[in-house]
Amino acid sequence: MLYMVEMIVQIPQSLDPELAAKIKLDEKEYSQKLQRQGQWRHLWRVVGEYANVSIFDASSNDELHTLLSGLPLFPYMQIKVTPLANHPSSIVQE
Amino acid sequence: MLYMVEMIVQIPQSLDPELAAKIKLDEKEYSQKLQRQGQWRHLWRVVGEYANVSIFDASSNDELHTLLSGLPLFPYMQIKVTPLANHPSSIVQE
Amino acid sequence: MLYMVEMIVQIPQSLDPELAAKIKLDEKEYSQKLQRQGQWRHLWRVVGEYANVSIFDASSNDELHTLLSGLPLFPYMQIKVTPLANHPSSIVQE
Amino acid sequence: MLYMVEMIVQIPQSLDPELAAKIKLDEKEYSQKLQRQGQWRHLWRVVGEYANVSIFDASSNDELHTLLSGLPLFPYMQIKVTPLANHPSSIVQE
Amino acid sequence: MLYMVEMIVQIPQSLDPELAAKIKLDEKEYSQKLQRQGQWRHLWRVVGEYANVSIFDASSNDELHTLLSGLPLFPYMQIKVTPLANHPSSIVQE
Amino acid sequence: MLYMVEMIVQIPQSLDPELAAKIKLDEKEYSQKLQRQGQWRHLWRVVGEYANVSIFDASSNDELHTLLSGLPLFPYMQIKVTPLANHPSSIVQE
Amino acid sequence: MLYMVEMIVQIPQSLDPELAAKIKLDEKEYSQKLQRQGQWRHLWRVVGEYANVSIFDASSNDELHTLLSGLPLFPYMQIKVTPLANHPSSIVQE
Amino acid sequence: MLYMVEMIVQIPQSLDPELAAKIKLDEKEYSQKLQRQGQWRHLWRVVGEYANVSIFDASSNDELHTLLSGLPLFPYMQIKVTPLANHPSSIVQE
Amino acid sequence: MLYMVEMIVQIPQSLDPELAAKIKLDEKEYSQKLQRQGQWRHLWRVVGEYANVSIFDASSNDELHTLLSGLPLFPYMQIKVTPLANHPSSIVQE
Amino acid sequence: MLYMVEMIVQIPQSLDPELAAKIKLDEKEYSQKLQRQGQWRHLWRVVGEYANVSIFDASSNDELHTLLSGLPLFPYMQIKVTPLANHPSSIVQE
Numbered sequence: 001m002l003y004m005v006e007m008i009v010q011i012p013q014s015l016d017p018e019l020a021a022k023i024k025l026d027e028k029e030y031s032q033k034l035q036r037q038g039q040w041r042h043l044w045r046v047v048g049e050y051a052n053v054s055i056f057d058a059s060s061n062d063e064l065h066t067l068l069s070g071l072p073l074f075p076y077m078q079i080k081v082t083p084l085a086n087h088p089s090s091i092v093q094e
Numbered sequence: 095m096l097y098m099v100e101m102i103v104q105i106p107q108s109l110d111p112e113l114a115a116k117i118k119l120d121e122k123e124y125s126q127k128l129q130r131q132g133q134w135r136h137l138w139r140v141v142g143e144y145a146n147v148s149i150f151d152a153s154s155n156d157e158l159h160t161l162l163s164g165l166p167l168f169p170y171m172q173i174k175v176t177p178l179a180n181h182p183s184s185i186v187q188e
Numbered sequence: 189m190l191y192m193v194e195m196i197v198q199i200p201q202s203l204d205p206e207l208a209a210k211i212k213l214d215e216k217e218y219s220q221k222l223q224r225q226g227q228w229r230h231l232w233r234v235v236g237e238y239a240n241v242s243i244f245d246a247s248s249n250d251e252l253h254t255l256l257s258g259l260p261l262f263p264y265m266q267i268k269v270t271p272l273a274n275h276p277s278s279i280v281q282e
Numbered sequence: 283m284l285y286m287v288e289m290i291v292q293i294p295q296s297l298d299p300e301l302a303a304k305i306k307l308d309e310k311e312y313s314q315k316l317q318r319q320g321q322w323r324h325l326w327r328v329v330g331e332y333a334n335v336s337i338f339d340a341s342s343n344d345e346l347h348t349l350l351s352g353l354p355l356f357p358y359m360q361i362k363v364t365p366l367a368n369h370p371s372s373i374v375q376e
Numbered sequence: 377m378l379y380m381v382e383m384i385v386q387i388p389q390s391l392d393p394e395l396a397a398k399i400k401l402d403e404k405e406y407s408q409k410l411q412r413q414g415q416w417r418h419l420w421r422v423v424g425e426y427a428n429v430s431i432f433d434a435s436s437n438d439e440l441h442t443l444l445s446g447l448p449l450f451p452y453m454q455i456k457v458t459p460l461a462n463h464p465s466s467i468v469q470e
Numbered sequence: 471m472l473y474m475v476e477m478i479v480q481i482p483q484s485l486d487p488e489l490a491a492k493i494k495l496d497e498k499e500y501s502q503k504l505q506r507q508g509q510w511r512h513l514w515r516v517v518g519e520y521a522n523v524s525i526f527d528a529s530s531n532d533e534l535h536t537l538l539s540g541l542p543l544f545p546y547m548q549i550k551v552t553p554l555a556n557h558p559s560s561i562v563q564e
Numbered sequence: 565m566l567y568m569v570e571m572i573v574q575i576p577q578s579l580d581p582e583l584a585a586k587i588k589l590d591e592k593e594y595s596q597k598l599q600r601q602g603q604w605r606h607l608w609r610v611v612g613e614y615a616n617v618s619i620f621d622a623s624s625n626d627e628l629h630t631l632l633s634g635l636p637l638f639p640y641m642q643i644k645v646t647p648l649a650n651h652p653s654s655i656v657q658e
Numbered sequence: 659m660l661y662m663v664e665m666i667v668q669i670p671q672s673l674d675p676e677l678a679a680k681i682k683l684d685e686k687e688y689s690q691k692l693q694r695q696g697q698w699r700h701l702w703r704v705v706g707e708y709a710n711v712s713i714f715d716a717s718s719n720d721e722l723h724t725l726l727s728g729l730p731l732f733p734y735m736q737i738k739v740t741p742l743a744n745h746p747s748s749i750v751q752e
Numbered sequence: 753m754l755y756m757v758e759m760i761v762q763i764p765q766s767l768d769p770e771l772a773a774k775i776k777l778d779e780k781e782y783s784q785k786l787q788r789q790g791q792w793r794h795l796w797r798v799v800g801e802y803a804n805v806s807i808f809d810a811s812s813n814d815e816l817h818t819l820l821s822g823l824p825l826f827p828y829m830q831i832k833v834t835p836l837a838n839h840p841s842s843i844v845q846e
Numbered sequence: 847m848l849y850m851v852e853m854i855v856q857i858p859q860s861l862d863p864e865l866a867a868k869i870k871l872d873e874k875e876y877s878q879k880l881q882r883q884g885q886w887r888h889l890w891r892v893v894g895e896y897a898n899v900s901i902f903d904a905s906s907n908d909e910l911h912t913l914l915s916g917l918p919l920f921p922y923m924q925i926k927v928t929p930l931a932n933h934p935s936s937i938v939q940e
Contacts, residue, residue: 065273085253347461367441723837
């Protein structure tokens with residue numbers, strides 16, 4: 001079951017730079033683990049912004065919230081979730 | 095080169111129903127041709143709305159505009175285009 | 189799996205009054221069928237507006253879209269869907 | 283008498299972590315007390331956000347304000363209240 | 377129990393002028409009846425707009441919705457309701 | 471001459487709590503003085519928010535600005551003023 | 565007493581062109597009468613829009629509403645009123 | 659003196675197609691005349707929209723308004739004007 | 753050539769009070785110099801806000817930007833500029 | 847391939863003034879290098895704002911993101927990108 005997830009990252013200037021670097025590293029690792037597991041199906045950068053557009057595949061709303069609230073950058077993100085359905089004109093079922 | 099394209103369809107009540115049906119049929123055919131050609135990479139329905147989220151692959155901004163303005167439903171759509179770039183945490187290049 | 193669904197009804201003045209009355213009757217019947225089946229868990233009127241706030245229970249995004257796009261008033265509605273998850277402070281699992 | 287209450291939590295980074303933890307614990311306790319008393323009828327997490335959608339049952343606007351302004355997290359919340367009425371198509375009176 | 381009610385009137389140009397005049401007359405009569413009954417406590421014109429700001433006194437959300445949806449101009453209005461509570465600095469209880 | 475005044479209070483976390491308490495006390499006193507003088511005709515709390523809706527009676531725009539900019543909480547408020555006129559359907563002149 | 569008044573004109577395509585021309589002529593005459601009387605102090609076109617920014621001088625909110633609702637184009641305008649006060653840095657009292 | 663001008667075209671469905679075609683042809687001719695005269699410095703299509711971003715060069719606000727209000731499509735456009743100044747980091751004066 | 757300029761002042765709480773007082777004094781002096789030179793034609797306070805509406809007269813966009821960016825409060829202001837043109841119904845050319 | 851890029855600069859008051867001056871100098875140098883290379887085709891100041899409107903020429907979305915995220919002021923900017931296409935009425939291909 002697919003969801004579009006739009007994430008905007010806003011790290012406060014007051015955050016310790018070393019801690020920030022550590023969180024970003026954790027974020028990358030976490031993100032790639034979910035991608036390899038097939039739960040984070042697509043991840044694109046929005047041109048010119050510290051933001052991304054993603055497609056998630058989760059078995060339920062609860063599972064999706066668990067995945068998103070587990071993001072190391074979650075406290076510094078503004079997230080918008082849009083549930084997606086199969087489109088009758090799509091040539092694939094995804 | 096990828097773009098997120100969000101389309102909202104607003105067919106006026108005054109449009110002749112037969113003509114509307116014809117346009118929707120043409121739209122489906124046109125959409126599926128672009129999908130088979132790999133230019134319309136993903137097409138999802140936004141749950142609860144007469145709207146879709148799509149990912150297009152075009153070699154230039156001009157090509158993308160040609161594809162979108164050729165949509166049979168183009169005169170009845172509100173379209174928003176977001177250019178996408180490769181994300182450094184993505185495990186694939188797409 | 190729960191979703192908040194907010195519906196605003198906008199029936200155009202040009203719609204034939206008899207047809208409008210027929211559609212509203214069908215809407216009521218359809219709504220009550222889904223309520224009895226447990227898929228439309230709550231239905232409240234927004235005070236002062238021709239609008240409602242609803243809680244739907246569906247097994248997937250696709251099922252929810254099927255339920256909503258089947259609403260007789262669907263062509264005259266503006267709908268916004270918010271996926272819900274269990275809240276850690278809730279004393280019930282719903 | 284029912285109200286939809288939407289709460290977005292925004293705890294400033296500058297708040298002492300121990301104090302923040304204490305406030306969240308108090309919030310949970312306060313919330314569960316109101317749920318057991320039947321005043322906080324439903325509490326759902328908005329997927330991907332530090333926010334909730336709730337349904338409150340209060341005997342008056344004044345009572346509702348007393349309940350909400352008593353929330354331990356009240357100083358850190360953005361709250362929107364929507365009064366609800368019985369819907370003529372609802373199969374229950376709630 | 378008090379509510380602020382903001383009403384914006386938008387009568388479509390296509391409405392028959394005689395019918396429009398009749399509805400406005402009914403509206404005035406209905407409004408004055410509710411004012412005399414003490415349910416429509418205040419009614420002010422917003423300067424420069426075909427709109428008003430009102431204070432209603434109703435015993436419940438349901439009663440308020442019944443009053444508002446009974447307005448002869450209801451189908452041509454955009455209405456926003458804000459529930460009000462007693463303010464701790466107010467020198468009167470109203 | 472009446473005005474609707476909507477005030478949202480946003481006291482920064484960094485303000486000294488004793489000073490904040492002093493300012494709020496001054497605000498209450500100032501507000502009650504204006505109420506007793508008939509210049510602050512109504513004062514209501516917006517349910518669930520640190521905000522109020524007020525009706526002011528001032529002899530001119532200048533006088534109203536003097537009253538509002540004299541509020542002890544003025545530096546911490548977001549204020550919106552709407553000039554009101556007599557409504558032709560109102561049964562009183564106020 | 566001064567007010568900034570912003571007017572956006574939206575004449576529907578369906579209005580009879582002769583009638584529209586007549587209304588615009590009346591509007592011009594009405595506007596110039598108020599200007600000569602000193603009530604419509606300034607009138608500027610917003611570049612690129614069928615809109616204006618105006619400064620009105622009225623002795624009360626009621627008088628301003630009477631002036632504005634008397635505009636021949638009033639039914640086809642969207643109007644926003646901002647009450648103005650003397651500025652402490654202004655070298656004139658106006 | 660340069661201005662960014664953003665134009666969105668909204669031709670109503672009810673406009674006679676032949677008349678619409680004539681207006682578009684006139685628009686093109688008018689636009690190209692201004693381009694050749696150096697007053698319409700740049701003209702770009704916004705990808706996916708019936709809209710453009712333009713750079714105009716005019717000797718005054720009045721001249722710009724004359725140019726824009728002379729557009730054959732002016733009655734069917736939503737226009738936003740942003741005055742531009744020389745940027746201190748620009749390597750050219752334009 | 754006239755422009756409407758809307759300025760909202762937001763001085764951060766963290767600014768040294770003496771420095772803030774000095775900047776406001778400089779602002780007043782600067783403002784009055786421009787008024788005496790005829791470049792700052794009108795200056796009004798928006799009732800209830802730390803904001804003003806102004807009319808500037810400048811010979812070019814560049815000159816206007818120089819005047820505005822020279823404001824001592826410029827780093828603490830949110831500014832919106834609207835270019836104005838002569839209105840065909842105005843009885844004066846200004 | 848052209849893009850309109852709108853940049854708003856928001857340097858926090860807490861940033862060390864010497865560091866800020868250094869970043870602005872780097873920004874200017876970086877900007878002029880891209881202008882000389884033909885990638886930053888136009889750069890204009892928005893009158894009255896610490897903001898600019900720019901036209902970029904990049905061979906791909908990825909290249910544009912690399913250019914923009916390399917801006918020394920990037921962490922302090924809000925950026926909006928609009929992809930542009932050739933306009934059929936333009937007398938040049940740019």
